[in-house]
Amino acid sequence: MKVTINDVAKLAGVSMKTVSRVINKEPSVRKKTYDIVMNAVKELNYQPNIAARNLAGTSSFAVGLVYDNPNAYYVIDMQNGVLSRCKEEGYELVIHPCSYSDDNMQEDFITMIKRSRLAGLVLTPPLSEQQKIIDMLDEIGIQYVRLLSGRATETENSSNCIFVDDFAAAHEITEHLISLGHKRIGFVLGDKEHKSTSERLAGYRQALQDHDISYCEEHIFEGSYSFESGVLGAQHLLKDSNKNNISAILGGNDEVAAGALFAARLMNIDIPAQLSITGFEDSPFSRQTWPKLTTAHQANNVISEHAARLLFSKARGSRKQDKEIISTFTPSLVIRQSTGVAADKA
Amino acid sequence: MKVTINDVAKLAGVSMKTVSRVINKEPSVRKKTYDIVMNAVKELNYQPNIAARNLAGTSSFAVGLVYDNPNAYYVIDMQNGVLSRCKEEGYELVIHPCSYSDDNMQEDFITMIKRSRLAGLVLTPPLSEQQKIIDMLDEIGIQYVRLLSGRATETENSSNCIFVDDFAAAHEITEHLISLGHKRIGFVLGDKEHKSTSERLAGYRQALQDHDISYCEEHIFEGSYSFESGVLGAQHLLKDSNKNNISAILGGNDEVAAGALFAARLMNIDIPAQLSITGFEDSPFSRQTWPKLTTAHQANNVISEHAARLLFSKARGSRKQDKEIISTFTPSLVIRQSTGVAADKA
């Protein structure tokens, strides 16, 4: 019934170990032997037993994806990216949602990690930014790759990090608005625990400065990465008593921008005639609002695939930097209908 | 460094096997022995090795979730529901996105299933509805639970199915619209490969019939479960040349409804004054549109948790029906701002 490595070995007329070498693509197997074995593998439709490999080998054949992100689109993209790499490599993906604020969850998580003996972990923000988590993982001695907001050069030991340049993205979006004549630009920030929030804010400030526009604290709303926060933030920035006369709003991400759009709608504000709104990420969200969102495109599935690549490359112990792996991603501006020339409000 | 079952056995002064019995909650272990062992387990912080258990035992300690659904919210809910149950039981979750139309994917999937030796599978629509898949799984001899659209009574062998009564949901939504005075109600259907599509259509037709409203084929648009389809469907149903005078549209799900809303917006149609729109599922979508959607609430995370419950209960071989497990879920109407009294168009 079940085909084992022994059956293959018998059919191919070689030892168990040789079959093992072939399926693990180890060097020093003669081409001829390799072919014989592969034929036997195909003929019997042999599938190596993952559990046995995990048990016998030094590392296991599964990787984990760790996230604490309420955004379904983001999570799905991350999963699919890692998954596509896993499929190539014959690994399984084990998912670990994990609340970064909940201590119990963290312990559960560590417990899970320990018992699963995973080959490695892909960590997404904000967990990837938590020193406490990193320390724990180092202590356990498990391989991991971190997805971070920033640039490769900043951190010293960035060999196991993949960066998304949120600073540049925010800078570009802000410049886009400035080029449309906007001078009073609001920003509904995401969770302050996320590094992306400070990066995006910094990019925004830099753009203002580059164009001699003064930064105004009143234009900033400290929110979170959620639709509701977008609604609240926009309402706050736009309310009458607030004499900011804002003509554009940056949403912390697409979801926040969608919320801002919703608020504008409630207040009978015409987009983009009276107000421009932008997002970040270019998630499906940005195409499902009315009008569609101008945003910064960020291919999360590609990013996470590269994270997985890096993880596998490290797991294999290859010291040299794999040239194929992109370590810093820079989102690019996508102009849609939610931004337009600034109405003269001065 | 690594604590094994042997270490625990030594510390507790019992045999390896007795420890195994304790951690697997097998019967016929004296209370006293149980306590001694548990203390040792705690003291050493012992974590059973999943790979070893998988290898030695008859079934493994991981379950799979199989889906082919582009809707991120749906997938995430499903994952989280199953995951919460897995955590309780100390199992891992392996995810298997799988395109039902792509033959290669199906083969990959079967291959994966075979080699993983999963304890069981939770199948979501439309894969759960495909006889070909079911046959393959039966042949392999793996446990599975199917999530289906319909009612428990319909199918003979429904012991491994969890149902969502889409017929009832559509019936209720349609009656809601009828009660608001709507008589010409459009329906942008989802993919016809999904059973939910025909169930929802049937529920709609029944409601019309119950209220002596004749069914009109021209009010139906055969689309798919996507935002774009919602846009196209609504545009088609509402266009001038089409003299349907429709006053309400059922979206195949929330995403379709959001698309319909978008189309209405493009056509300058006021919601709900001129047109009512409804969705299905009550996903976050329905709260992020303007106006918010009237829809049928369907707790996908609860549903999938019950599917997992059922799977574990079957895996344990318990014959009797677990009373705690709900096998048919009926979505309930949630009235928001996208529906209103019918404008008199007669």
Added chain:
DNA sequence: TAGAATATTGACAGCGTTGTCATTTTAACT
């Protein structure tokens, strides 16, 4: 072409559990 160097293969012992079945202990009867 012998002898050394190297490339290729194989034998065998684990990896950390659980299943099977034999053994011991306890409880339940005469």
Added chain:
DNA sequence: AGTTAAAATGACAACGCTGTCAATATTCTA
């Protein structure tokens, strides 16, 4: 107390693979 049945425990062999290291083929060197 003496049997017998039942409950609790233990010994040991799998599970299917990989790591180690020894054995054998092959190629190279002089």
